[in-house]
Amino acid sequence: MIKYSIPIIVTLFANPVFAQHVHGMPNHPVEAGQSAFAAISEIVQILSKDPKTDWEKVNIQALRDHLRDMELVTTEASVDIRVDGNSAEFTVFGAGDVAQAVQRMTLAHAPMLQASSG
Template sequence: MTTIRRTACTVLGIAALLATREVEAQAHAHTPGMTHPGAAALPTQAGQSAFAALAEIVQILEADPRTDWTKVNLERLRLHLADMDLVTLRTRVTSTVVPGGAQFVVRGTGDVAAAVKRMTGAHVTMVTAAGGPNVQRTELVDGVRLVVTAHDVNDAVAVARIRGLGFIGFLTSGDHHGAHHLALARGDTMAGHGH
């Protein structure tokens, strides 16, 4: 009985090995137009998000023959991305409903408070220029107070949107961020943002 079991196990082991080799051979078989996924596939993200954002900007700058490398300042963009991280992840935000919108008191200590002031100052300027909601910005010792209201305080959808977005939604809204980042990296003096 023991010899039969050993023989059966050996036969099953050999069959499993042959089946595995057949599957591997089929997986590596070539057909016309076929590529190896492992050889062609590359990650689309360059790692941590700030690093990936910088890498994307570098690719754009390198691809543009008009780039004036004497003005390029990636450190300025890196500092801005650090501010974005501080404001997004390290602030304390208190939201209060006000007629026609919301009030956001955004606070932090040290570098966080400074980042809040820089980020909101630049964003409020952009929002105003783009015809966004009304924004009153007041600097505090440890941050800012933003009162964001709809142009028409009786527009229930616009008011609900402001309240629903909250502070971080307000800060991330708009289609100017990519252009702003590129302008910072290019050394554009009109890019603003205190760095």
């Protein structure tokens, strides 16, 4: 079906033999091209191996949007760092799409950071 064509294409391009052939590299890199592409490819491969995967519930676009937010925060946001003894406070900010990405990433990742750092 057409709606499954993107994961199939992603899996095809992530195949090391295909990547080696396309790029002409005898020692192919582990990451298949751009990092978001590689992350999507890896997730699709994991889901493809799981017979319980319900492709009707898989939302590759949501993953793509999240990876875009991560890219914006990592590469485009500004960060002010304040160190006080053994603690550090990071204030992350930006304008437009970057500011929106910072807000979404804060909501998405704050619980994980809290759990890992206490």
